[in-house]
Structures are given as C-alpha cells and as structure tokens.
Amino acid sequence: MIAEIGHYAVVLALMLSIVQGILPLVGAYRNDAALMGVAEPAARGQFLFVFIAFFALTYAYVVSDFSVALVAHTSHTLKPMLYKISGVWGNHEGSMLLWILILSLFGLMVAQFGRNLPGSLRARVLAIQGLIGIGFLAFLLFTSNPFLRLDPAPVEGQGLNPLLQDPGLAFHPPFLYLGYVGFSMAFSFAVAALIEGRVDPAWARWVRPWTLVAWTTLTIGIALGSWWAYYELGWGGWWFWDPVENASFLPWLVGTALLHSALVVERRDTLKSWTILLAIIAFGMSLLGTFLVRSGLLTSVHTFATDPERGVFILGLFIVVIGGALVLYAIRAPMLKGGGLFAPVSREGALVLNNLLLATATAVVFLGTLYPLALDAIGSGKVSVGAPFFNATFVPLMVPLLIACPIGAMMAWKRGDLPGVVGRLRVAVGLAGLVVLATVMIDGNTDIVAALAMGVAAWLVTGAAVDLAERTGLFRISFSETLRRAANLPRSAWGTAIAHSALGIMVAGITASSSWQTERIQIVRLGDTVELAGYEVTFRGASNVTGPNYTALRGTFDLTANGRKITTLHPEKRDYPAEKSGTTEAAIHTTPIADVYVVLGDSDGKGGWAARMYHNPLVPWIWAGAIFMAIGGMVSLSDRRLRVGAPKRVAHKTPAAEAA
Amino acid sequence: MKLFLFVAVLLAAPLVAPVISPAISPFAPPAALALQPDEILKDPALEARAREISKELRCLVCQNQSIDDSDATLARDLRILVRDRLTAGDTDTETVNFIVERYGDFVLLRPPFKNSTLILWISPVVIFLIGIIGVTLWHRRRRVAVAAPVVPLTADERARVDALLAEKPEQ
Numbered sequence: 049m050i051a052e053i054g055h056y057a058v059v060l061a062l063m064l065s066i067v068q069g070i071l072p073l074v075g076a077y078r079n080d081a082a083l084m085g086v087a088e089p090a091a092r093g094q095f096l097f098v099f100i101a102f103f104a105l106t107y108a109y110v111v112s113d114f115s116v117a118l119v120a121h122t123s124h125t126l127k128p129m130l131y132k133i134s135g136v137w138g139n140h141e142g143s144m145l146l147w148i149l150i151l152s153l154f155g156l157m158v159a160q161f162g163r164n165l166p167g168s169l170r171a172r173v174l175a176i177q178g179l180i181g182i183g184f185l186a187f188l189l190f191t192s193n194p195f196l197r198l199d200p201a202p203v204e205g206q207g208l209n210p211l212l213q214d215p216g217l218a219f220h221p222p223f224l225y226l227g228y229v230g231f232s233m234a235f236s237f238a239v240a241a242l243i244e245g246r247v248d249p250a251w252a253r254w255v256r257p258w259t260l261v262a263w264t265t266l267t268i269g270i271a272l273g274s275w276w277a278y279y280e281l282g283w284g285g286w287w288f289w290d291p292v293e294n295a296s297f298l299p300w301l302v303g304t305a306l307l308h309s310a311l312v313v314e315r316r317d318t319l320k321s322w323t324i325l326l327a328i329i330a331f332g333m334s335l336l337g338t339f340l341v342r343s344g345l346l347t348s349v350h351t352f353a354t355d356p357e358r359g360v361f362i363l364g365l366f367i368v369v370i371g372g373a374l375v376l377y378a379i380r381a382p383m384l385k386g387g388g389l390f391a392p393v394s395r396e397g398a399l400v401l402n403n404l405l406l407a408t409a410t411a412v413v414f415l416g417t418l419y420p421l422a423l424d425a426i427g428s429g430k431v432s433v434g435a436p437f438f439n440a441t442f443v444p445l446m447v448p449l450l451i452a453c454p455i456g457a458m459m460a461w462k463r464g465d466l467p468g469v470v471g472r473l474r475v476a477v478g479l480a481g482l483v484v485l486a487t488v489m490i491d492g493n494t495d496i497v498a499a500l501a502m503g504v505a506a507w508l509v510t511g512a513a514v515d516l517a518e519r520t521g522l523f524r525i526s527f528s529e530t531l532r533r534a535a536n537l538p539r540s541a542w543g544t545a546i547a548h549s550a551l552g553i554m555v556a557g558i559t560a561s562s563s564w565q566t567e568r569i570q571i572v573r574l575g576d577t578v579e580l581a582g583y584e585v586t587f588r589g590a591s592n593v594t595g596p597n598y599t600a601l602r603g604t605f606d607l608t609a610n611g612r613k614i615t616t617l618h619p620e621k622r623d624y625p626a627e628k629s630g631t632t633e634a635a636i637h638t639t640p641i642a643d644v645y646v647v648l649g650d651s652d653g654k655g656g657w658a659a660r661m662y663h664n665p666l667v668p669w670i671w672a673g674a675i676f677m678a679i680g681g682m683v684s685l686s687d688r689r690l691r692v693g694a695p696k697r698v699a700h701k702t703p704a705a706e707a708a
Numbered sequence: 709m710k711l712f713l714f715v716a717v718l719l720a721a722p723l724v725a726p727v728i729s730p731a732i733s734p735f736a737p738p739a740a741l742a743l744q745p746d747e748i749l750k751d752p753a754l755e756a757r758a759r760e761i762s763k764e765l766r767c768l769v770c771q772n773q774s775i776d777d778s779d780a781t782l783a784r785d786l787r788i789l790v791r792d793r794l795t796a797g798d799t800d801t802e803t804v805n806f807i808v809e810r811y812g813d814f815v816l817l818r819p820p821f822k823n824s825t826l827i828l829w830i831s832p833v834v835i836f837l838i839g840i841i842g843v844t845l846w847h848r849r850r851r852v853a854v855a856a857p858v859v860p861l862t863a864d865e866r867a868r869v870d871a872l873l874a875e876k877p878e879q
Binding site: 282283285288289290291292318386389392400404405407408411412415416419423428429430431432433434435436437440441444445569570571649650652658659660 | 742743744745746748763764766771772773774777812813814815816817818819824825827828831832835836839840843847850851
C-alpha cells in the first residue's frame with residue numbers, strides 16, 4: 049500500500065510539473081498574474097508529492113519490503129539500518145528519485161525565498177524547473193519505476209554491493225546531486241533571462257547564490273567521493289580520471305568558471321552572453337554525467353543501469369534540454385549588449401583568463417572522456433585515455449591559472465597595474481621561493497617539478513593572505529582599525545581568500561602525496577616489523593571477526609615511532625555472503641601532515657600475509673583543501689549583498705492610499 | 709481555477725499507467741588486491757622500471773585502471789609479463805612494444821600520437837588559441853562599439869530627469 053502511495057505521488061508530481069512547466073510560461077507571456085501565480089503552489093505541491101514518494105521508498109527499504117522489486121534486488125534484512133536508508137539511492141531508480149527530490153527542493157526554495165525576484169522572472173524560472181521535472185519524472189515513471197512490485201515476493205533480498213555499504217554512500221550522492229541539480233537553477237535563470245531578453249547586474253546577483261550553493265555542494269560531493277575511493281579501494285589512490293569521476297568534475301570546472309564570470313556581469317555588466325552560455329553548459333555537463341552513468345556506455349561502481357533504453361531516453365532528454373536552450377541562446381544572445389569596457393590588464397581581464405583556462409581544461413577533460421567512445425562508435429579503433437594523458441594535458445593548463453590567481457584577485461577593475469600588484473605580492477613571492485628552496489633541500493632526489501608545485505601552493509596561500517592584509521591595512525594602520533576594517537570587509541572577500549588559499553592547501557596535498565609516497569608491499573609474518581617513513585609497523589596476527597552481514601579477517605598491526613607506541617591498526621578483508629563479494633577495509637592513521645595506510649592481503653598459506661603499507665605525506669590536505677574551498681563558498685554565500693536583493697520600487701503614492 | 713486544476717491533475721494521474729520493467733542485476737566481481745609481494749622483483753631498479761611501465765598500461769578488462777592498480781587476474785598476468793620482459797633484458801620501449809603488439813593501442817593509457825588521436829592531442833593548444841583569438845576579437849569589437857557617440861536624451865526623458873532632480877529628498 050505504501051509503495052502504491054509513493055507510485056501515485058510520483059504520477060501526481062508529474063502532472064503538477066506539467067502544470068508548473070506550461071501555465072506560468074503562458075502567464076508570463078500574456079502578463080497574466082493569475083497564471084504566473086500557479087508556479088509557486090505547483091512547485092510546493094511538486095516537492096510535497098516527490099517527498100511522499102521518496103518517503104514511501106525509504107519506508108519500503110527500512111521495513112525490507114521485498115514485494116517491491118527494487119528493494120528485493122538491492123537490500124537485505126541483515127543490512128545495518130544506515131545502509132538500508134542510504135541504500136535507497138544506492139541504485140539507479142532510487143538515485144533518480146533522489147535527483148528529482150532535490151530538483152523539487154530547489155523549486156520549493158525559489159517559491160519560498162524568491163519573493164525579491166520580479167514576478168515574470170520568478171514564474172519563468174519555476175516553469176523551466178517544471179519542464180526539467182517533466183523530463184525526469186517521465187523518465188522515472190516510464191523506464192525506471194522504483195515502486196514496481198514483485199510477485200511472489202522473495203523471502204530475502206539480494207543485498208547491496210558491499211563497496212557501497214559504507215557511510216560514504218549516505219553523504220557522497222546527496223551532495224553530488226545537490227551540486228548537479230543546483231546547476232539546474234543557474235540553467236533556469238539563464239533560460240528565463242534569454243526569454244525575457246534581459247541580463248543585468250541584478251540578474252547576476254540573483255543567480256549567484258544558487259550557483260554558489262551548487263558549486264559548494266558539488267565540491268563537497270566530489271571530495272567525499274574521492275576520500276571514499278581513497279580508503280575503500282585499498283591502494284591509496286584518490287583520483288583515477290575514471291570517466292565517471294570526470295563526469296562529476298566537468299560541471300565543477302564549468303561551475304567554477306561560471307562563478308567567476310557572473311562576478312563580471314554583476315560588477316561591470318559585461319560578459320553577459322558568455323555567462324549565460326556557461327550556465328547552460330554547467331547544467332548540460334551535469335546531465336551528461338547523469339547520462340554517462342546510466343547509459344551502459346561505461347561500467348564501474350557508479351554505473352547503475354546498463355539498459356540501453358534508459359540511456360536513449362536520457363540522451364534524448366539531454367538533447368532536448370540543452371539543444372533547446374542553445375537554440376534559444378543562438379536567437380537571443382546577440383540581443384544582449386555589454387556594458388563596461390576594460391583594459392586587458394584588469395580584474396575583468398584576469399577573470400577572462402580564468403575562464404579561458406577553465407574552459408580549455410573542461411574541453412580537454414570532456415574530449416579525453418568521450419574520445420574513446422566516439423572513436424569506437426565510428427569504427428576507428430579502440431584507444432584508452434587514462435591518467436597519463438590527463439596529467440600531460442590538464443595539469444599544464446592549471447599551472448598558469450594557479451599562478452595568475454593571487455594576482456588577478458588583487459587587480460583593480462577596469463584598468464589594473466600589473467607591476468604594482470606583483471610588487472604588493474612580494475612577500476608571497478619571497479615565501480613561495482623559500483618553500484621551493486626548502487623542498488629541494490629536504491627532498492634528496494631534488495624533484496624540481498614537485499618543489500615548484502609546492503612553491504605554487506605557498507604562493508596561493510600567502511597570496512590570499514596578502515590580499516586580506518592589504519584590504520584590512522594590517523601592519524600599516526593601527527591594529528584596532530585593522531580589526532574594524534576586517535569586520536566591515538564583505539563576506540565575499542573572505543570567501544574568495546578562503547577558497548583561493550584552500551586551492552593552495554589542496555595543491556600541496558596533491559603534490560606531496562604523489563611525489564613522496566613511501567610504499568611497502570611484502571609478506572609479513574607474526575612479529576615482523578616493517579620500517580615505513582620514520583614509523584615501524586609490526587604485524588601482530590590476523591583473526592576472524594563477524595559483522596552484522598559479513599565475516600571478516602581482521603589484521604592487527606602495531607604502529608610505533610622510534611619504539612614509542614602510537615596506535616593499533618586493524619585493516620580488514622570482508623566477505624559478504626549475501627552479495628557473494630568482498631571489500632578491503634584499509635586501516636588509516638591520520639596525522640595533520642600524513643596518513644599511515646595499511647591494507648591486509650591474502651595469506652600465503654605458510655603463516656605469512658601479504659600486506660600493503662603506505663606513508664602518504666600531506667594527503668589529508670587534499671580533503672582539508674576541499675573542505676576549506678566549500679567553507680569559502682558558504683562564507684561568500686552569507687554575503688549581505690546576496691540577501692538584500694534588488695531594491696523594491698516604491699509605488700507612487702495615490703490619494704486612495706494616503707486616505708487609507 | 710486552482711480547484712479545477714487540482715481536480716484535473718488528480719483525474720489525469722491514473723492515465724499514466726504503471727509500466728512493468730524487468731529487474732536489473734548488480735555488480736562487479738570480488739576484489740583481490742593490486743600488485744602482490746610475490747610479483748616484486750629482487751632488483752629495485754628493475755622493479756622501479758616495472759612500476760613506471762605498469763602505470764601506463766591499461767588493465768583491459770577494467771574501467772580505465774592501470775595494471776598497477778587493478779585487482780583483476782589479467783592485470784596480474786600483464787604485470788608478470790612486464791617483469792619477465794625486463795628481466796630478460798628488454799628496454800622499457802621494447803617491453804611496451806611487446807605488450808602493444810599483443811593487445812593493441814587499447815592497452816596504452818596514454819594514447820599514441822597518430823592520425824586517429826590527432827584531434828585529442830592537439831585539442832588543448834588549439835582550443836586555447838581559438839579562445840585567445842576569440843577574446844581578442846571580442847575585446848576589439850567592443851571598444852569600437854562603445855566608442856560610438858552617445859544618444860542624447862529625448863525631450864520627454866529630459867523633462868522626467870529634471871523633475872526627479874528637482875524632487876526634495878524626504879528626511
């Protein structure tokens with residue numbers, strides 16, 4: 049019964065999304081307030097019904113209702129409650145429902161908080177959201193219905209892929225989808241602005257918070273996924289340039305470009321049509337990611353559906369949504385007239401360079417991801433495009449971007465003074481140089497590229513600090529005055545500095561962990577001690593343990609440094625009988641400057657065990673950097689400017705109003 | 709109006725009949741581990757070369773994983789093959805060529821530079837150059853466009869501006 053209610057709720061949501069997608073558009077065209085007014089209740093209703101559906105599916109998972117086919121195929125009574133709930137989106141149908149839930153949540157937020165938007169813009173934005181909703185709800189109902197029944201219901205479910213039975217599943221997909229779907233807001237605003245034929249600084253200010261929300265959550269989502277891969281896959285890698293990872297990285301790159309170009313629209317009323325295009329492409333990339341994962345073109349842990357029918361549906365959806373938007377763009381964009389002029393050396397110029405490099409990087413990742421598929425499709429042979437290709441092409445594009453970042457952030461609008469800015473950054477230049485020298489001296493092998501990369505990391509962090517010091521007059525004026533200025537500094541300035549220095553932290557983590565990793569792969573026997581980058585790892589045996597729905601072999605390793613006990617590590621090799629597969633659970637000891645990472649392998653049958661041990665210097669900085677980046681986004685989001693909105697036009701006083 | 713819409717929606721809903729679709733079956737093979745202790749060569753220099761080569765070779769049955777990272781049996785066979793060739797005295801290039809002869813270009817994670825991959829390899833430079841040219845042209849055109857004379861206010865607009873300016877700000 050509950051499942052039928054959920055099913056019916058999805059159908060109702062589809063009907064409402066049709067209403068939401070059509071009537072407000074007609075209303076805005078005819079300037080009919082009643083029709084435009086349909087948008088908000090429809091958006092609220094849509095959220096309500098999708099929420100009911102989502103709740104119904106969650107309920108089916110919680111009570112292990114195996115008469116629902118999806119639950120029977122992807123759940124198990126012995127599964128811990130956390131994975132019963134997060135398992136709702138650990139499959140194609142359920143994750144699609146989560147996608148739609150978040151889409152309707154954004155619709156709800158516009159309905160609730162969009163009062164400062166002009167009526168016609170709000171109606172059109174909600175209508176575009178409704179149109180997207182039609183596509184995805186129809187996709188869910190007609191090709192991927194999560195509420196189908198199974199008769200007879202099996203006594204036990206088939207279980208969930210053990211790799212997904214991890215707290216990571218509870219957080220990684222929801223954040224990722226908040227990001228993906230969040231870009232639908234930028235998309236809807238862009239399309240609505242194209243229909244209205246008007247893009248101005250006010251528009252940029254309205255679209256910015258949504259883009260920031262999407263970008264921030266996508267940053268968290270990608271970082272969580274990479275962290276999950278790092279501790280779950282058992283060999284310490286955290287980014288593989290896997291097509292599915294790339295699919296999430298593409299909208300992030302475009303979204304980053306969009307955040308920066310929208311800044312130019314907001315401040316200088318120019319770069320409008322480019323910003324609109326980025327908004328369309330950012331959502332396009334999100335849809336592409338959704339398509340790739342579900343098309344059957346790729347196989348990995350992420351690919352749920354290998355049903356070509358679904359792939360064709362999503363591809364069709366992708367073409368209609370993005371193709372339609374691009375046609376509209378081609379017709380309307382030439383009407384958008386730019387405002388402010390600027391010299392090549394200026395903040396605007398720096399932001400254009402940022403966009404140029406990010407757009408090129410996006411194109412490279414896009415081509416690298418799809419080239420093998422395209423080549424195969426036209427029968428020109430099979431090639432692989434893997435990490436070595438991306439390292440050779442993507443990284444060189446990032447170098448100028450990172451170097452230019454602190455300079456651009458301090459450049460004046462309209463006309464900048466390059467030597468002046470570099471002069472003001474001399475402290476950062478000096479510190480970066482020191483870091484390069486220190487790295488060369490510490491690292492005996494003198495890996496000069498790695499040393500330079502560490503210098504870039506220091507440059508980004510100190511560059512952001514110098515920018516803040518300049519803005520607050522630190523060391524130039526009295527300290528209390530500095531504090532006063534710091535308090536008055538716009539939140540967005542803080543956000544920028546935090547996010548840019550976070551980039552530096554991340555660069556340091558990436559460089560150090562990939563350049564100075566220590567690895568030991570060997571057979572260990574009881575009592576064997578392995579030296580690992582200043583630590584000693586001693587094998588204390590392995591024993592069988594039983595978990596709620598798995599059995600595991602659990603190793604015990606003592607971690608000491610110079611004989612002083614630090615901790616005991618327990619890596620596991622788990623076997624999930626219901627799913628007939630297993631996982632390796634690495635044991636990780638994290639310190640602020642490094643991870644010790646131990647994995648237990650197979651027994652050699654003679655009392656020895658294969659073990660893999662890694663010392664990954666600065667690897668926690670990668671995720672710390674991502675977290676700081678997201679914090680930067682959130683701080684920026686709290687900027688007053690974004691909350692105040694457009695000043696309302698005061699209505700002319702009429703005699704009637706005065707009399708009242 | 710709202711009530712009518714609501715009723716219409718409710719009535720239309722059952723028309724979208726449930727579609728019975730077959731179930732999908734999950735998931736990937738069980739995991740062993742990547743490089744194993746018994747594969748590692750005694751000679752550290754040779755082993756280091758083997759590792760570098762392994763990072764460039766694709767595990768053919770996996771999704772974009774190198775044989776160095778992969779748990780698959782095939783990856784293990786390839787890792788051992790690479791080490792056998794190196795031990796036999798092959799250079800790095802000879803070893804890679806040996807593998808490519810057997811498995812084709814598909815095994816290379818860094819696609820070879822040839823006609824079919826030309827677009828892929830030159831794309832970063834070409835796209836960046838196109839971008840620079842585009843930005844330059846746009847910037848130049850903008851300068852010319854904005855240099856055009858300013859359109860003066862019409863009489864009506866002038867009057868409205870004067871009226872607004874004459875208004876006393878309310879304290």
